[in-house]
Amino acid sequence: MTDPVAISVNQVSKQFGQGADAFFALDQVSVDIRENEFFTLLGPSGCGKTTLLRLIAGFEHPTAGHIQLHGEEISHLPPFKRPVNTVFQNYALFPHLTVAENIGFGLDMQDKPAAEIESTVTEMLQLVQMESMRDRRTDQISGGQQQRVALARALAPHPRVLLLDEPLSALDYKLRKGMQIELKRLQLETGITFIFVTHDQEEALTMSDRIAVMNNGQILQVGSPNDIYDRPSHRFVADFIGDTNFLSAELVESSSEHAVVKLSSGKNLVTGPTEATLNNVVSITVRPEQAVLIDDLANADLQGTVTNIMYSGTDSHFHIELPSQEEFVAKVQNAGPARRDWETGQTVGIKFHDNAVQIVED
Amino acid sequence: MPDDSPSLSKYELAARKQQTRRNLLLCSPALIVLLLAASGPLLVMLFYSFLKSGNYGGVIYEFSLDGWLNVFLVRDIFDDVLKVADAHLSVFWRSIKLSAMTTFTCLVIGFPTAYFIATRPRESRNFWLFLITIPFWTNLLIRTFAILELIRNNGIVNNLLTDLHIIEQPIQMMYTDFAIMIGMTYVYLPLMILPLYASMEKLDFRLVEAAYDLYATRIRVLRKVIIPLIKPGIVAGSILVFIPSLGAFVTPRVLGGGKNLMLGNLIELQFGQGRNWPLGAALSITLLFIVMATLLLYVRYSQKGGVQHEQ
Numbered sequence: 001m002t003d004p005v006a007i008s009v010n011q012v013s014k015q016f017g018q019g020a021d022a023f024f025a026l027d028q029v030s031v032d033i034r035e036n037e038f039f040t041l042l043g044p045s046g047c048g049k050t051t052l053l054r055l056i057a058g059f060e061h062p063t064a065g066h067i068q069l070h071g072e073e074i075s076h077l078p079p080f081k082r083p084v085n086t087v088f089q090n091y092a093l094f095p096h097l098t099v100a101e102n103i104g105f106g107l108d109m110q111d112k113p114a115a116e117i118e119s120t121v122t123e124m125l126q127l128v129q130m131e132s133m134r135d136r137r138t139d140q141i142s143g144g145q146q147q148r149v150a151l152a153r154a155l156a157p158h159p160r161v162l163l164l165d166e167p168l169s170a171l172d173y174k175l176r177k178g179m180q181i182e183l184k185r186l187q188l189e190t191g192i193t194f195i196f197v198t199h200d201q202e203e204a205l206t207m208s209d210r211i212a213v214m215n216n217g218q219i220l221q222v223g224s225p226n227d228i229y230d231r232p233s234h235r236f237v238a239d240f241i242g243d244t245n246f247l248s249a250e251l252v253e254s255s256s257e258h259a260v261v262k263l264s265s266g267k268n269l270v271t272g273p274t275e276a277t278l279n280n281v282v283s284i285t286v287r288p289e290q291a292v293l294i295d296d297l298a299n300a301d302l303q304g305t306v307t308n309i310m311y312s313g314t315d316s317h318f319h320i321e322l323p324s325q326e327e328f329v330a331k332v333q334n335a336g337p338a339r340r341d342w343e344t345g346q347t348v349g350i351k352f353h354d355n356a357v358q359i360v361e362d
Numbered sequence: 363m364p365d366d367s368p369s370l371s372k373y374e375l376a377a378r379k380q381q382t383r384r385n386l387l388l389c390s391p392a393l394i395v396l397l398l399a400a401s402g403p404l405l406v407m408l409f410y411s412f413l414k415s416g417n418y419g420g421v422i423y424e425f426s427l428d429g430w431l432n433v434f435l436v437r438d439i440f441d442d443v444l445k446v447a448d449a450h451l452s453v454f455w456r457s458i459k460l461s462a463m464t465t466f467t468c469l470v471i472g473f474p475t476a477y478f479i480a481t482r483p484r485e486s487r488n489f490w491l492f493l494i495t496i497p498f499w500t501n502l503l504i505r506t507f508a509i510l511e512l513i514r515n516n517g518i519v520n521n522l523l524t525d526l527h528i529i530e531q532p533i534q535m536m537y538t539d540f541a542i543m544i545g546m547t548y549v550y551l552p553l554m555i556l557p558l559y560a561s562m563e564k565l566d567f568r569l570v571e572a573a574y575d576l577y578a579t580r581i582r583v584l585r586k587v588i589i590p591l592i593k594p595g596i597v598a599g600s601i602l603v604f605i606p607s608l609g610a611f612v613t614p615r616v617l618g619g620g621k622n623l624m625l626g627n628l629i630e631l632q633f634g635q636g637r638n639w640p641l642g643a644a645l646s647i648t649l650l651f652i653v654m655a656t657l658l659l660y661v662r663y664s665q666k667g668g669v670q671h672e673q
Contacts, residue, residue, distance in 0.1 A: 059571055079574040092572040096590045106576035111584075157577065 003035040004070075006161055006193040012065030012075075014051050014217075025051040026221045027217040028065070032197060033161075036286035038187050039198045042204040044240070052214075053163050055088045056195065069160060080109070085154035086163040091146045095136040099149050100125070100134045104159035119121060123153040127186065144175045151186065151252055160194045168203065180207055201241045205229065214235045229287075231272065231335060235360045238285040245328050247302075249284045251276050251359070259359065264324040265302050269352065274359040282359050288331035290356035293348045294319060300349025304328060306342050314341055320348060380528045411643035419637040423665035429640025433648055449629070449634070450645075457625040458541060458652070460614075461607035464546040466605045468554035469596065471547070476558035476595075480565070491559065494552050502549060506616045510536065511619075545613040550606060556597040561595030597664045605653050624650050 001122050014026040026048045033039045041049040046172045052058045056067060056260050058079035072199045074082055080329075085106065088154045100121050108116045128148035133141055140150065147167060153275075154162055184207055187194045198204055204211050205225040212222045213236070221233045232238035235246065252268065253260035259274045261284055276282045307327075308319035318330045318340075328350060332340045342348055411429045414422040436447040463519045470577070479490040497505060512518050513535040520532035535541050565588065611626030618624070623631070625645065632642030 015574060057575060059574070079571070080577045080579055084575075086572070086575045088568055088572060090568065092566065092568040094572070094587060105573070105578075105586075109573075109577040109579075109582060153576070 003037065005032045006035045006037070006070060007033040007195070008066075008068040008071075009033075009052070009056075012052075012055065012062045014048075014055060014060060015063040019220040024217050026055070026062075027218050029217070030065075030308050031212055031219055031222060033193060035193055036191050038194045038196065038207060038209045039183065039303070040198060040204045040208035040211045041214060042198060042201060042211050044067050044199055047214040048217040049199075049214050050165060053086075053165055053195065053197050053355060054235050056161070057358070058082050059082060064183060083157075083160045084163060085153045085157060086165060087150050090332075091150040091155070091167075093149055095138055095147055097138070098134070099130065099141065102138060102149055103152045103156050105153060105324065110157060124156045126184075127155070128152045140289065143171060145173075146297070147171065147179060148182075148286065151183075154215050155186070155190060155192070157307050159192065160243065161195060164194060164196045166197055166199070167201075168198070168353045181209065186345065187329050188276065197199045205241070205289075209297050213240060215240075231358055232285060232360055235283055235285070235362050238358070238360050239272075243288050243329070244330075245286045246360075247284050247286065247322075247326055247328070251278055251280055251282050261357065261359065263302060264326070265300075269301065270274045271357045271359055272354075276359060276361075283362055285358050285360050286328075286352055286356050288329045289315075289333075290353045291328075291330045292351050292353075293320075293330055293332065293340075293342060294351050295339075295350045297347070301352050302345060302350040303327065304350065306344050306346050306348055309342070309344060318342060318348075320350065374580070388533050401520075404647075407643045407646050410427045411647055413640050413641050415638045415640050417637070417641060419633075421639050426458055426640065427642040432638070432641045449549065453623050453625060454652075456539065456622065460543050460546065460624065461604050461610075463543050463553075464550060464607045465600050465604045467543065467547045469600065472551055472554035472558055472599065476555050476562050479555075479559050480562035481567075487563075491556075494555055498554060502547050502612055503616070505549060506545055506613050509541075509548060510616055513541060513544065537622060539618070539622055541617040542610075542614045542622060542624070545617045546607050546610055549610075549613060550603040552604040553606070557598035557602060558592065558595045561592040561598075565591055593664065597660060600661060603655065604656060608653060608656075609649055 004235060009029055009031045012026055012029050013024060016023050016025055029052060030049070041052060043049045051060065055062055055075075058074070058077055058081075059212055066073060069082065069084065074084075094105065097105065101122050104117045104121045108122055108227065112120075121134075122131075125290060128151055130145060130148050130152065133149075138146060141149070144344060147170075150167070150340055167183075168179050171179060180203060183196075184195070196204075196207065205228075208225055210222060210224055211228050212219045213228060213234075214220065215236050217284070221237050223226060223231070228237060229241055232241065232244075238244045238246070249261035249263050249269075251274065252262045254274060254276070256273055259271050259276075260268050261271060261282060262268050271284070275280070294300055304320040304322040306318055307321050308315040310319070313332050313333070315333045318332060321331065322327045322328055330350060332338050334340070407435040410421055412425055412427070414424045414426040414428065415423050418592045431444075432447065433450060434447055436449075437445045439442055475494075481488055481493075482490060487621070510517070514520070515534065515536065519527075519535075524531045524532060535544075569587055570583055574580075578586060593668070609626050610624055611630060614622060614624040614627055615630075618627075629642050629645045632638045632645060636642070
């Protein structure tokens, strides 16, 4: 079922500066990116995601480690010798060339015959629906159109892997939504591996087959959007993607199949397996929509006092202060059957859904 | 830009007219200086070129075409036959040739220098630019004598080469076209580097990366992306070097000696020892025409082949 590996990153480190100023942009990163995959590198600015992309593109070379493309070592090849193309954040279209000349540039540099360049350019213009802009100058077209030209230019030489460096960040909200769908369509149509860099978690969740969440030069977790959201491995991952609650709990039972944590209320809950040491305090995370508020305190997992209620259209957020001084936010759908006529100051019970609790590494 | 659309009321038109008049008044000192200091002498030159030369310099106020005739033709002193003035033509040719070579050398040397400065971190660029301007601190004549000290037969370069036994006899560099070219390259190099730097600084280096990414080798990135994009700087730098080289006077005088004349020296000769002011005036106007023709060529060339990209 799993496709062969397209890009293999093995123990790659990238150091900038020397001596006291030395700084590791990437610290022993390893990841395999498969063929035909829409793979996203997600993380805050400065996490190393762009550095990793630039290493794959060849603009930088790793301080240590290996990068392989279909099993072939490419770590130290210059960019013009790698069958990998990049869509740049600000598009980097050549201002002295027309739209068609921009798209044909890569083919021209590969010394392809003029007729082939011509037909590929036409094909690419059709692919991104820009046929009528063929002879325009790049400063005569809109931002969204420039984005399409940048895509067409990078796709024209039929790269093995397409790298996209936050390509949608300069577009306004509506255009961005449209381009997300467009990008996904292009990826499916061309069958090229896309490696997409973004700091926008929503963008990552909607578009990707798999996501690598990065922080401080390391990859914390790699998984499908569903995995990342529902089963975050690190506190940072849970916090970075979506809203969540963190609670302290004690690990009272641990096996290879499951673990049991004891909440501050004394209740025991079953979670997935963990590598944390038994009888230690661990952090657990629960998404706000994974809990319901109930009257029956005896049956509840936690109880606390409602301190604040925020109405936000589709749902309401109940801020609840627990006896342990921790704060818990529960999200209750306004249109759903759940009871939601609580008032501030009231004591409520909190009941978690099944499999809602996840132990995370700090 | 405001346009004079008919919708403007007459009050607005009047206000605009007044504004224009006020601005014109503000720049009038500059206009007057330009008119008197640049056009005035030129008109005098033009006038002199159509007069008869005086026996001891100066002019006789009598109409004559001799000045202009002597630019290209010379009357044989023995049989009065008119012949092409080979000496003058060779000076024209040497001036154009040496100026073109100087421009090319400045471009070849200046390009990497400007590229180096433009790729430094922003804070240190001013320092490098400052270094480039240091030669301007000293007088042109002193700088030219410094070059002379380097390349004369007993100069530093020759002495060093002889001491190292690389050469037996000193190389004759002084009083050659080569010496003039070296001198002019040294003197005018900053005028090439500065405009080159100015356009390279504006160059978006992500475009260079994009070209690398799209399979362009280093030499092709230079040819297909960098040079087309900084062409305005190349054109400006070339004009700034070529034009003063064409009229250079001190450098060829010091380094070229008496025999390797350039246009500037030929003109000086007519006003000095030659005592032929009308010829000197006609030569000056001719130089002006060569400069203007070159500029026109450049403008046409850069409009035809150049890129019109706005920064």
